[in-house]
Amino acid sequence: MIFPDIDTPAVLVDLDIAEANIDRFQGHCAKHGIAVRPHIKTHKLPKLARRQLEAGAIGITCQKVSEAEAMIAEGGIDDVLITFNILGDAKLARLRALSEKVRLSVVADNTETVDGLSKSFADAATPLCVLVECDTGAARCGVTTPEQARDLARYIDSQPGVTFLGLMTYPPVGQEVAVQEWLTRAKREIEEIGLPVHVVSHGGSPGMWQAQDVPVATEYRIGTYIYNDCSLQAQGVCTWEDCALSVLATVISVPADNRAVIDAGSKVLTSDLLGLEGHGYVMGRPDILVQGLSEEHGVLKADKINLKVGEHIRIIPNHACVVTNMVDQIETIRGDHSLGPVPVVARGKVQ
Amino acid sequence: MIFPDIDTPAVLVDLDIAEANIDRFQGHCAKHGIAVRPHIKTHKLPKLARRQLEAGAIGITCQKVSEAEAMIAEGGIDDVLITFNILGDAKLARLRALSEKVRLSVVADNTETVDGLSKSFADAATPLCVLVECDTGAARCGVTTPEQARDLARYIDSQPGVTFLGLMTYPPVGQEVAVQEWLTRAKREIEEIGLPVHVVSHGGSPGMWQAQDVPVATEYRIGTYIYNDCSLQAQGVCTWEDCALSVLATVISVPADNRAVIDAGSKVLTSDLLGLEGHGYVMGRPDILVQGLSEEHGVLKADKINLKVGEHIRIIPNHACVVTNMVDQIETIRGDHSLGPVPVVARGKVQ
Numbered sequence: 001m002i003f004p005d006i007d008t009p010a011v012l013v014d015l016d017i018a019e020a021n022i023d024r025f026q027g028h029c030a031k032h033g034i035a036v037r038p039h040i041k042t043h044k045l046p047k048l049a050r051r052q053l054e055a056g057a058i059g060i061t062c063q064k065v066s067e068a069e070a071m072i073a074e075g076g077i078d079d080v081l082i083t084f085n086i087l088g089d090a091k092l093a094r095l096r097a098l099s100e101k102v103r104l105s106v107v108a109d110n111t112e113t114v115d116g117l118s119k120s121f122a123d124a125a126t127p128l129c130v131l132v133e134c135d136t137g138a139a140r141c142g143v144t145t146p147e148q149a150r151d152l153a154r155y156i157d158s159q160p161g162v163t164f165l166g167l168m169t170y171p172p173v174g175q176e177v178a179v180q181e182w183l184t185r186a187k188r189e190i191e192e193i194g195l196p197v198h199v200v201s202h203g204g205s206p207g208m209w210q211a212q213d214v215p216v217a218t219e220y221r222i223g224t225y226i227y228n229d230c231s232l233q234a235q236g237v238c239t240w241e242d243c244a245l246s247v248l249a250t251v252i253s254v255p256a257d258n259r260a261v262i263d264a265g266s267k268v269l270t271s272d273l274l275g276l277e278g279h280g281y282v283m284g285r286p287d288i289l290v291q292g293l294s295e296e297h298g299v300l301k302a303d304k305i306n307l308k309v310g311e312h313i314r315i316i317p318n319h320a321c322v323v324t325n326m327v328d329q330i331e332t333i334r335g336d337h338s339l340g341p342v343p344v345v346a347r348g349k350v351q
Numbered sequence: 352m353i354f355p356d357i358d359t360p361a362v363l364v365d366l367d368i369a370e371a372n373i374d375r376f377q378g379h380c381a382k383h384g385i386a387v388r389p390h391i392k393t394h395k396l397p398k399l400a401r402r403q404l405e406a407g408a409i410g411i412t413c414q415k416v417s418e419a420e421a422m423i424a425e426g427g428i429d430d431v432l433i434t435f436n437i438l439g440d441a442k443l444a445r446l447r448a449l450s451e452k453v454r455l456s457v458v459a460d461n462t463e464t465v466d467g468l469s470k471s472f473a474d475a476a477t478p479l480c481v482l483v484e485c486d487t488g489a490a491r492c493g494v495t496t497p498e499q500a501r502d503l504a505r506y507i508d509s510q511p512g513v514t515f516l517g518l519m520t521y522p523p524v525g526q527e528v529a530v531q532e533w534l535t536r537a538k539r540e541i542e543e544i545g546l547p548v549h550v551v552s553h554g555g556s557p558g559m560w561q562a563q564d565v566p567v568a569t570e571y572r573i574g575t576y577i578y579n580d581c582s583l584q585a586q587g588v589c590t591w592e593d594c595a596l597s598v599l600a601t602v603i604s605v606p607a608d609n610r611a612v613i614d615a616g617s618k619v620l621t622s623d624l625l626g627l628e629g630h631g632y633v634m635g636r637p638d639i640l641v642q643g644l645s646e647e648h649g650v651l652k653a654d655k656i657n658l659k660v661g662e663h664i665r666i667i668p669n670h671a672c673v674v675t676n677m678v679d680q681i682e683t684i685r686g687d688h689s690l691g692p693v694p695v696v697a698r699g700k701v702q
Contacts, residue, residue: 007441007702041646063647084614084647085603087661090358109604112660140648141604141612252436253460253492261492263435267676268701271622295392295672296414296435296701297491309463310438321646325618325677328699348679350619350647351358 002312003331003338008250009264011323011330012314013043015339017244018226019051025208025225026055032212037061037081037201039223042321044346045330046074048226053077059103061203061221065094066349072102073345079103081201083133083168083221085113085141091351092120095128105129105199107168109142114156121161129165130156131199136182137172146186153190153197164190166199166218173206176213183216206235227320230281231274245323246283246314248331249298251307260300260307264315266293268326272319280315290315353663354682354689359601360615362674362681363665364394366690368595369577370402376559376576377406383563388412388432388552390574393672395697396681397425399577404428410454412554412572416445417700423453424696430454432552434484434519434572436464436492442702443471446479456480456550458519460493465507472512480516481507482550487533488523497537504541504548515541517550517569524557527564534567557586578671581632582625596674597634597665599682600649602658611651611658615666617644619677623670631666641666 003012022038029036038052039061049060049071059079062068068080080102086095098104099121108114108130121128132152135142143149149167156164167186171179179202187197202214203221205228211220224231227245228238249264269279271293279290279298292299298315300307307313317323324330325348329341354363373389380387389403390412400411400422410430413419419431431453437446449455450472459465459481472479483503486493494500500518507515518537522530530553538548553565554572556579562571575582578596579589600615620630622644630641630649643650649666651658658664668674675681676699680692 007439009701085660087601087603087614088358109606110660113603116661135606139610140645140650142606144606250438252438252464255460255486255493255495259490263438264701266621266623266673267699270617271624271673272617273622294491295676299491309436309461310467322617322622325646326699327701348618348677350360350615350678 002314003248006248006331006338008248008312009268010248011268011327012246012248012333013227013330014244014333014335016334017242018048021226021228021242021244022052022055025222026057028209029211029220030056034211034217035219037219037221038226039221040067040071040346042223042226042324044324044344045342046071046077046345047342050076058219064349064351065091065098066351067346068098069094070346070349077102081105083107085109087113087116092116096120096124099124099128105131105165107131107133108152108156109133111152111155114159114162118159118161124161127161127163130162131166131168131201134167134169134182134186136169136179137175138170140170142169146182146189149186150189150193153195154193157195164195166197166201168201171202171204171207173204176207176210180214180216183214187216205232206237208237224321229320230276230316230318234276240281240316243316245320246316247323248312248314251309251311251313254305254307254309258301258303258305260305262298262300262313263296264298265296267295268323269293269298269315269317270319270322270326272322274318276318280317283314283316353665354599355663357599357682357689359599359663360619361599362619362678363597363599363684364578364681365595365684365686367685368593369399372577372579372593372595373403373406376573377408379560380562380571381407385562385568386570388570388572389577390572391418391422391697393574393577393675395675395695396693397422397428397696398693401427409570415700415702416442416449417702418697419449420445421697421700428453432456434458436460438464438467443467447471447475450475450479456482456516458482458484459503459507460484462503462506465510465513469510469512475512478512478514481513482517482519482552485518485520485533485537487520487530488526489521491521493520497533497540500537501540501544504546505544508546515546517548517552519552522553522555522558524555527558527561531565531567534565538567556583557588559588575672580671581627581667581669585627591632591667594667596671597667598631598674599663599665602660602662602664605656605658605660609652609654609656611656613649613651613664614647615649616647618646619674620644620649620666620668621670621673621677623673625669627669631668634665634667
């Protein structure tokens with residue numbers, strides 16, 4: 001029986017593996033002179049954020065104001081980039097309060113967002129640092145041409161309460177050459193109007209080992225790398241042995257020789273497929289397909305399922321970042337040794 | 352601006368619509384002499400469970416022990432069926448404690464589960480009621496033949512601490528004739544060995560208006576019907592006007608004439624597709640496709656997107672039951688009137 005004392009379903013995080021993942025990528029970036037700014041969306045744990053900073057990260061990335069608030073509450077984190085257009089009086093007031101506690105920067109890809117930030121920080125002692133978000137091919141947020149990046153940088157520079165800091169992109173995977181060209185052109189355009197570009201921020205776990213292939217960039221944002229998952233394993237970015245997060249589940253039914261059912265469904269593993277077949281990898285059982293998930297059931301198929309009712313199994317999920325967000329606490333382990341639960345402090349912080 | 356005072360993303364629940372949904376299905380079942388036992392997995396709110404009981408429901412259904420614990424803590428709920436094989440000393444001890452607070456029944460589809468229940472309840476004042484879970488075609492849990500159902504009923508009857516109550520199935524959609532045949536045969540087999548079958552429980556929102564087409568059944572379990580969603584609308588079970596749950600989101604970027612980005616991603620809307628195209632229905636804008644979700648971003652596409660940065664929109668999700676589980680609180684509304692937040696008491700209760 002694996003971890004007989006942990007009730008299921010539970011999200012296990014092996015701290016030995018997580019720490020090795022942190023250190024390996026930090027070492028890679030140190031070698032190439034790239035600053036690392038981990039995205040805490042994956043773990044949502046102040047303790048692991050502090051471990052990332054101790055390893056050499058320059059600060060953290062958050063996606064939402066509430067994530068940042070939760071992450072800094074315990075102390076030990078003093079530099080936060082929020083990579084999101086922040087809009088609305090309620091969030092802007094909270095952002096202003098945050099700026100009094102940590103070194104804070106945000107992004108914008110439109111003038112409406114800049115106007116809100118400017119109004120909120122107009123009477124601040126120091127202006128808020130703003131990066132222009134650039135769409136270098138991922139077709140999510142971001143200005144869509146280097147000229148638009150220049151114009152928005154100029155607009156930020158012209159407004160009270162805010163100061164232009166640089167460029168940020170959530171890049172398309174495997175397009176390092178195009179991303180480098182885009183950002184280089186934008187940087188040149190902006191420098192030609194007399195504005196320095198202090199920071200050029202890109203990132204993403206799928207492209208982590210190619211971080212140095214965008215040399216115009218100064219920092220790399222990265223989230224999933226701390227835990228890894230089936231998606232990154234399938235892309236060759238990590239091995240199964242590098243996967244720090246798994247879901248511990250109990251076999252609750254073996255209705256047929258080729259089918260078993262576990263007590264983990266989409267309310268733990270989530271429905272994220274990320275292009276994969278099945279809903280995770282059963283550790284040590286590559287012959288099993290996690291075929292389907294109901295909310296609280298997972299259906300496993302194999303030619304010979306060979307599992308017993310009551311047995312524990314571990315599943316590496318397709319996408320670690322969304323799994324950690326499903327539970328109020330994770331169970332920390334080191335190898336076979338259980339260290340106990342840790343609350344997922346920033347879970348559900350979507351505002 | 353829709354609900355300008357509610358920060359986004361937020362999960363809105365229109366209580367007028369939810370109450371009408373409760374009453375409409377209760378009326379349908381009353382007409383056909385079917386007992387209703389709502390599944391609280393959809394709302395996870397004691398307040399709405401009590402409203403379902405006031406309308407005439409005979410008790411509630413939970414999937415997990417922790418859900419049941421959370422639901423009964425406030426009082427007013429005294430009859431709970433947990434439709435899950437409960438295994439392991441920790442959960443069995445909690446189940447025993449629960450049984451001292453409410454009228455409790457559970458299911459089993461294997462002897463290992465019955466043995467655990469029997470051992471835990473061997474010295475209880477009254478035996479625990481157990482239904483045999485039957486696989487009538489959905490290929491999840493359940494004994495796979497009526498003869499197995501009979502044998503397991505006999506086994507339950509032979510063990511201390513437990514008593515056989517009846518049959519339960521999570522039926523395949525649209526197979527009422529086959530389900531009726533399966534359950535009728537199982538009931539006859541069991542009655543032939545001298546055991547009464549007091550309860551035959553089936554259910555599911557997709558087949559709700561055909562509940563009476565399985566006349567051997569005594570009760571109907573139903574969850575999603577209280578809120579409804581895109582999946583049920585697509586199956587013709589409800590109209591858009593019957594959808595009580597929506598996600599309020601802010602447009603944070605309009606990078607192109609045909610694209611906008613909102614502040615709700617898979618950490619609110621979830622990745623559940625349920626066979627649909629896109630990730631939800633933008634209320635009043637059938638021309639918009641919710642094309643893709645990142646964790647905190649949703650990308651909307653339309654020939655002319657015609658949305659403004661800062662604007663609020665409402666999205667009916669593909670699957671309401673998983674959305675309510677993503678947030679610590681929902682925002683209750685009646686029409687255009689906001690009534691304030693309500694904590695999702697049983698959110699994340701997966702054990």
